[in-house]
Amino acid sequence: MIPRVGVVTFPGSLDDRDAARAVRIAGGEAVALWHGDDDLMNVDAVVLPGGFSYGDYLRCGAIARFAPVMHALVDAAKGGLPVLGICNGFQILCESHLLPGALTRNDSLHFICRDQRLRIENADSMWTSDFEAGQEIVIPLKNGEGGFVADEKTLDMLEGEGRVIARYLEINPNGSRRDIAGIRNARGNVVGLMPHPEHAVETLCGPTEDGLPFFTSVLNSLVGAL
């Protein structure tokens, strides 16, 4: 059977269409989910896409965290549902406390948009299992508030438990502590990533196809489990 991957649209989401397209190109069925519904439509996984939910008012992701769909999603994620938060989605996962730390204003104060080289540090999550640990990839990065911060104890814990899934190479674009571009939860079903794999799934309109394995990873993990 073809796994069904939900993509949530909040007011101000930008990348929901690209995320749904990436799911389809990877071989899954994309299911549109709406922020105002508390129904996850029995999907097998969820992507929280990039954008500016609720205009980034208050803090990025702070208001989206309280949307009805998030009540259902937080419980499901704690029960093992695979969830990938990209950019604004990563911010929402941190605000929801599904992932530790927070994303803050880029240290340069500039909005950064570039093709970013990353190293995949951990291939044990449901969203990175089709990579090799240590593999280098290039995918787009675009954020104004992408600086990952957490206290030293939390950073040490993330490093020690192999929960840093991707790190910036060549430059640190936003002041993230320890060059962290993405992390996962202890179980490995919830992943937050600041760069955008959904914009790098075909060479016609992306710099590479390096983003595709994030989506095939979860589909393969699900096919094994379903």
Next chain:
Amino acid sequence: MARVVVDVMLKPEILDPQGRAVQGALGRLGLTGVQDVRQGKQFIIDIEGTLEGDRYDLMHKLAEELLSNPVIENYSMRVVDDEQ
């Protein structure tokens, strides 16, 4: 009518690039000796009746959970104009 004032500031250990930019501007505009600038937010909330009991506790909870992010920010809350 009660007026609740909630101030939210980044924790001291969190880099404040906006504050740093303001610090640079102050220096360029001739203010010497500026050692540090931190930028924060203030919420002014007017609410019917008096704020006490469960409603006071809920306001505190929402100041912590919605208005601030305890991972990176501290908040302080005070009630003013409670008698007007």
